[in-house]
Amino acid sequence: MLLGAAAPLGLAGVVGAVVGRAGDVAAEGLSSPASRSALWWAAAAAGLLMVVWVAGSVRSATATALGERIDASLQRELMRVVGEPVGIGHLEDPRPAELITVGRETFRGSWGRPGRLASTVAGLVTGRIVLVGACVLVAGFRPVLGLALLVAGTWTAYEEKVASRAEAGHHYGASEVARRLDYLYDLGSTPEVAKEVRIFGLAGFLRDRYTTLWQRSMADVISPLPRRAVAANVVTAAVVVCGLAWIAVRAAGGEVTAGQAAVWAQALMTGLLGVKQSAWTGLQTELALATLRRFDEAIEAVEAVAAVPVGDAKVDRPRREIRFERVSFSYPGAPSTLVLDELDLAIPAGRSLAIVGRNGAGKTTIIKLLCRMYEPSSGRLTVDGTDLATVDVHGWRRQVAAVFQDATRFPLTARESVAMGWPDVPVDQAGVESAAERAGIADEIEALPSSWDTPLSSHYPGGADLSGGQWQKLSLARALYAVDHGAGVLILDEPAAHFDARAEARLYERFLELTAGLTTIVISHRFSTVRRADSIVVLDGGRVAERGSHDDLMALGGSYAEMFRLQAERFSDRTNDSTNASAHDSAHDSEGTAEVTA
Numbered sequence: 001m002l003l004g005a006a007a008p009l010g011l012a013g014v015v016g017a018v019v020g021r022a023g024d025v026a027a028e029g030l031s032s033p034a035s036r037s038a039l040w041w042a043a044a045a046a047g048l049l050m051v052v053w054v055a056g057s058v059r060s061a062t063a064t065a066l067g068e069r070i071d072a073s074l075q076r077e078l079m080r081v082v083g084e085p086v087g088i089g090h091l092e093d094p095r096p097a098e099l100i101t102v103g104r105e106t107f108r109g110s111w112g113r114p115g116r117l118a119s120t121v122a123g124l125v126t127g128r129i130v131l132v133g134a135c136v137l138v139a140g141f142r143p144v145l146g147l148a149l150l151v152a153g154t155w156t157a158y159e160e161k162v163a164s165r166a167e168a169g170h171h172y173g174a175s176e177v178a179r180r181l182d183y184l185y186d187l188g189s190t191p192e193v194a195k196e197v198r199i200f201g202l203a204g205f206l207r208d209r210y211t212t213l214w215q216r217s218m219a220d221v222i223s224p225l226p227r228r229a230v231a232a233n234v235v236t237a238a239v240v241v242c243g244l245a246w247i248a249v250r251a252a253g254g255e256v257t258a259g260q261a262a263v264w265a266q267a268l269m270t271g272l273l274g275v276k277q278s279a280w281t282g283l284q285t286e287l288a289l290a291t292l293r294r295f296d297e298a299i300e301a302v303e304a305v306a307a308v309p310v311g312d313a314k315v316d317r318p319r320r321e322i323r324f325e326r327v328s329f330s331y332p333g334a335p336s337t338l339v340l341d342e343l344d345l346a347i348p349a350g351r352s353l354a355i356v357g358r359n360g361a362g363k364t365t366i367i368k369l370l371c372r373m374y375e376p377s378s379g380r381l382t383v384d385g386t387d388l389a390t391v392d393v394h395g396w397r398r399q400v401a402a403v404f405q406d407a408t409r410f411p412l413t414a415r416e417s418v419a420m421g422w423p424d425v426p427v428d429q430a431g432v433e434s435a436a437e438r439a440g441i442a443d444e445i446e447a448l449p450s451s452w453d454t455p456l457s458s459h460y461p462g463g464a465d466l467s468g469g470q471w472q473k474l475s476l477a478r479a480l481y482a483v484d485h486g487a488g489v490l491i492l493d494e495p496a497a498h499f500d501a502r503a504e505a506r507l508y509e510r511f512l513e514l515t516a517g518l519t520t521i522v523i524s525h526r527f528s529t530v531r532r533a534d535s536i537v538v539l540d541g542g543r544v545a546e547r548g549s550h551d552d553l554m555a556l557g558g559s560y561a562e563m564f565r566l567q568a569e570r571f572s573d574r575t576n577d578s579t580n581a582s583a584h585d586s587a588h589d590s591e592g593t594a595e596v597t598a
């Protein structure tokens, strides 16, 4: 930076020395000492010019490398605060969630990335040094002119900074609108939502919403003309023009030599360039600083809500029971809604428990607490009497194999998708195949273009996508693979939601075999699966409303019995209807009836 700033000023002096000798060279000829001296100065000018170029390139390459490091380290920091906390509550608390989105967006474009600070600050500092150096040189002509350039240049730099900060603030203020714009843009341009967009005729609607919002956001972003910055620029330019005229007049009057005039004129112009350089890089600096501030806010906001107890007690697979003791819970995003209300629930080890209840009763929430995705608002969970909050969470999660309703569709190969159920050991192909066979997906995987090596995404060459039911079977295979390698708790959250009648029947036929010896929790609205469990609880109002075996609960005649009958009636109605329908329909429906009435 220092070289890059000093070289143009030195160049002004050296070019002045060449110009100063031009008269003597003209008078004395090319072989005169004056000519040789002028040549040496010209060579020095060429050398300095090279220094300017090289220093600029080195500065820019260094700043780019440094900027990339800054961005990468901030990205790692964001990944750390998002991914490292024990649970996921911090990702749903509205404030941190919004700031995390903003933090992520910071790195989408190059404009306003914090890493840009490395080069913009370098430009800013260089511009300031150039201005001060130029003023010192100009003061050699008339101190008052040097002072005038310094005052006008500094004022301009200040006003530009104020205007830049305001503009960066407008960008920051408009970020909420910008996010909604991005959302609309994504909806209108991604293939995943193409079906709904067409069916509901949303294309025009989305475009109109986008246009209206865009116009509104632009009104905020495009800041009013920064009058004071413009005035300061005009004054600085006037100082330079007047200074040039003054120097020309003095040179014409013979009071200063041509060489001196050349030095001071160049110094004036270099000073002006220094001011412009500060102004330009100042705007980028302010934008990058604004995003860096938002980024810091995001990190602080996440860290403020993400702190949860981290224990190191070891737990093995449950031997007696997992117990919810007076557990109450509200989601961070809806603190006033109590999802679980002093829930007492014992889950016997090595047995299967089914949890049923209406939509939104809190069944999945129980699972999330068990996996320590969230911490209870009050009460505690214990495993064989040990408080789960004191347990080494990673060790505990190795004990848990889960099939979630909304299992993530990892774009890995089929083999990896199953083997990631237990990633600590090298892939065990026989184990992968065995788990897939029990989950009922082995044949379908083997029929894929590259069998187990097929990437499960149509976005990859040679890749293939699976159906909803096939993804769910794959998720079940992954959980079974984890169980085979040591997990002792199996969680099945609507494991058959996307299964066809045959696959569902197969699952419940093998339910006892698949869950033997495991602490199994199954959540399902399909009673064909539920009834196979050793015991069943009905969740209502955040508490256990009924508990017992299928026969107990049917005999009780409560809400379980009512829900069961409603579902059974639905199937038998459909079977009756189907006797008049085609043979194909009849076969299909009677499978469903068989499952429920079995």
Ligand SMILES: Nc1ncnc2c1ncn2[C@@H]1O[C@H](COP(=O)(O)OP(=O)(O)OP(=O)(O)O)[C@@H](O)[C@H]1O
Pocket (backbone or CB within 6 Å): 092, 331, 332, 333, 334, 339, 357, 358, 359, 360, 361, 362, 363, 364, 365, 366
């Ligand atoms: N991340 C979340 N933030 C805020 N509220 C949530 C969140 N997840 C779930 N809820 C709310 O918590 C309640 C219980 O949800 P949960 O998913 O546990 O219900 P469920 O019994 O599994 O329902 P379903 O049978 O429909 O799957 C619901 O009212 C739901 O709206």
